[in-house]
Amino acid sequence: MSTQDHPLLQGELRLGGRLDGRFFDLLAALALTGSLQKAARTAGYSYKGAWLVLDAAVALTHAPLVDKATGGAGGGGTRLTAEGDALLAAWRELQARHAAFLHEQAAWLATQPALDALLKRMSMKTTARNQFLGRISAVHAGPSTTTVRVALDGGQQVTASLTTEAAHELEVSTGQQALALVKSSEVVLVTDFGGYRLSARNQLAGTVSRVERGAVSSLVGLTLPGGTVVTASVTSDAVDGLGLTVGQQATAVFKAYAVMLAVRA
Template sequence: MKPHDQPLLQGELRLAGRLDGRFFDLLAALALTGSLQKAARAAGYSYKGAWLVLDAAGALTHAPLVETTTGGTGGGGTRLTAEGQALLQAWRELQARHAGFLREQEAWLAGQPALQQLLKRMSMKTTARNQFSGRVLDVQAGPVTTSVRIGMDDGTHITASMTSLAAEELGVDLGQDALALVKASEVVLVTDFGGYRLSARNQLAGTVSRVQRGAVSSLVVLTLPGGSTVTASVTNDAVEALGLAVGQPATAVFKAYAVMLAVRG
């Protein structure tokens, strides 16, 4: 796995629905330091918060998990009871089993290429509302600019333009899985071309399927014939001027330079 890759499967382990990794970090730090104040700081709790969570956990187990001592040669402190130690040990064992389970499922997933690719596309996090997944169909490299055409499963094609240096750094090649990312603010909606033709490379005709009005602007969603959707962010004035409403045909237009291309490294 490359350093920047994230596992496709993740799962949070909890006991009794509320005892999570942070709580057991507190127990582990307490076992190590013998000081609740130090353990609370290490696990990100306040001193009072640590006592509260320990009391709540003790109520679940019906036995105290920590005990305090005062004075003596050691100067007193806080330590885990036998029940606390047993719970911490059980957590560590369960963690190992849980990690093993996730590894087994990752191995199974590796044998399901279509599902694996779907999850990989879903794992990318970005603020761009429009994310089109497909494969690189054509690469036109020039001395300064490179044009890349991406084909989706539903037959939709999107063209992205970038510097040739950027295309070289991405290692764009035919047949690669790719994501085309387009901000909603970069999409222009056209309901009537009035006999004109536009220079924008990407012109996707569809039907308005949703209009979500805000205080100043609206999000307008177009559904394309193949089932994909395109979201545009337009002013409320523009929505009213165009009479945009559900069921109305419209075309989403955006420049090739507005498309950010992502390929798996």
């Protein structure tokens, strides 16, 4: 198993807190070219920057890492000292050991289904504040639009409306694990329906658990039975107008077309 299967399972190898992969790319290129100018370009340093990082490394190792020759038949150049060669060789061995360690941990994660699935879910990066994990409980396909219901762990249902073409591409099916993604700006909070019913498919009742006020907009967290939290981005004037406070009952409302569905490839 490759550690690429677990984007969160990463580790940066660094020696002395400062010598990282880029520095050792510089040493490797220097060993190959014999030219600090060429090596600096290869590793993404300026010529001056390369000398500065080499000076910093020497301050850590207390040993010369490069030997600069001037003039002569060969026209001069820069080469690694014995200490520089030894440091580069040690880095390469440590890299191999580090990769083997990550591979071993990834293999262990594969034997922990719940933790493995959790890490894979966490690896997804999105601006949507609301990411509801559940399983698809129903799929209603139409000529152009397909409606998908996702059952959450707390017993709630989130309904997504997507094109039938997209549903076919995702190969959605009942029982499949899915994430329902909803931007916080798409969530409307209702504290009193006043006898009216709304057309929005998703209406999740819960308790206000946090109110983060801003100068113009505020974030309001609504905790549903079971612990799932819905975050709504509303104007601060709306917070005042509704008198939103922690502990207050409210309902998070959002339309089905505002839900983006994600399933594992």
